[in-house]
Amino acid sequence: xxxxxxxxxxxxxxxxxxxxxxxxxxxxxxxxxxxxxxxxxxxxxxxxxxxxxxxxxxxxxxxxxxxxxxxxxxxxxxxxxxxxxxxxxxxxxxxxxxxxxxxxxxxxxxxxxxxxxxxxxxxxxxxxxxxxxxxxxxxxxxxxxxxxxxxxxxxxxxxxxxxxxxxxxxxxxxxxxxxxxxxxxxxxxxxxxxxxxxxxxxxxxxxxxxxxxxxxxxxxxxxxxxxxxxxxxxxxxxxxxxxxxxxxxxxxxxxxxxxxxxxxxxxxxxxxxxxxxxxxxxxxxxxxxxxxxxxxxxxx
Numbered sequence: 001x002x003x004x005x006x007x008x009x010x011x012x013x014x015x016x017x018x019x020x021x022x023x024x025x026x027x028x029x030x031x032x033x034x035x036x037x038x039x040x041x042x043x044x045x046x047x048x049x050x051x052x053x054x055x056x057x058x059x060x061x062x063x064x065x066x067x068x069x070x071x072x073x074x075x076x077x078x079x080x081x082x083x084x085x086x087x088x089x090x091x092x093x094x095x096x097x098x099x100x101x102x103x104x105x106x107x108x109x110x111x112x113x114x115x116x117x118x119x120x121x122x123x124x125x126x127x128x129x130x131x132x133x134x135x136x137x138x139x140x141x142x143x144x145x146x147x148x149x150x151x152x153x154x155x156x157x158x159x160x161x162x163x164x165x166x167x168x169x170x171x172x173x174x175x176x177x178x179x180x181x182x183x184x185x186x187x188x189x190x191x192x193x194x195x196x197x198x199x200x201x202x203x204x205x206x207x208x209x210x211x212x213x214x215x216x217x218x219x220x221x222x223x224x225x226x227x228x229x230x231x232x233x234x235x236x237x238x239x240x241x242x243x244x245x246x247x248x249x250x251x252x253x254x255x256x257x258x259x260x261x262x263x264x265x266x267x268x269x270x271x272x273x274x275x276x277x278x279x280x281x282x283x284x285x286x287x288x289x290x291x292x293x294x295x296x297x298x299x300x
Contacts (some may be wrong), residue, residue: 057101204250250273252273
């Protein structure tokens with residue numbers, strides 16, 4: 001009788017143990033099932049950690065990678081890629097990244113030396129490799145501002161797509177879909193710019209920093225830079241620029257927020273023109289180039 005009494009008295013405790021066991025089993029099954037479903041459906045729980053040099057690149061990568069990428073930008077707003085140096089905090093985060101998309105801007109050259117010496121596991125991809133580069137006037141250097149031509153961006157987008165597909169093949173279909181939409185948007189942008197500037201073909205634009213070479217090559221314009229070899233113009237060069245601007249009927253000098261406006265304002269004052277600020281490093285790439293085309297069409 002004693003054993004029967006103990007059995008019935010212990011039933012609540014035994015029932016609790018059984019229920020807990022069943023609960024743990026269900027949780028394990030759910031976790032295994034979710035992990036299986038994640039792999040099956042291509043859900044990338046941990047976004048790919050991506051670093052880029054400039055803001056437009058971040059826009060390109062996000063358009064293609066969507067929620068599957070986490071993008072960080074080295075050159076902060078207002079800074080120049082010609083002279084920028086990453087902070088120690090940025091270098092530490094870069095070391096933990098999966099891929100660095102470079103684009104050929106000047107500061108990358110010294111950065112790559114450090115990366116190859118201290119970050120052997122970081123994948124480095126040059127999206128500008130293989131593009132039809134233009135040479136900087138008067139210098140034995142290639143113009144790095146390739147993102148100023150939407151069709152060159154389309155080519156670089158293909159490189160970004162292929163890289164993401166290799167890193168994360170489960171989401172290949174989504175990356176392909178995103179790239180197709182992005183490429184179509186770039187084609188539409190190119191068509192709008194051509195329509196906007198069709199009456200300006202052959203004209204010259206005055207800029208402080210020569211960032212518009214690829215844009216001008218694509219749309220039949222010419223650029224004349226105020227700065228000379230990365231330096232402010234001398235008094236003699238300034239006089240020559242003013243004479244040339246008057247001769248060509250220039251009324252607007254384009255400057256970037258990363259550079260001083262002083263010399264551009266001197267020229268604008270001498271020709272009775274104005275200084276217009278435009279940032280080729282802005283994140284919202286498509287809207288940015290749309291605005292450039294509209295401003296140029298009015299100014300030329």
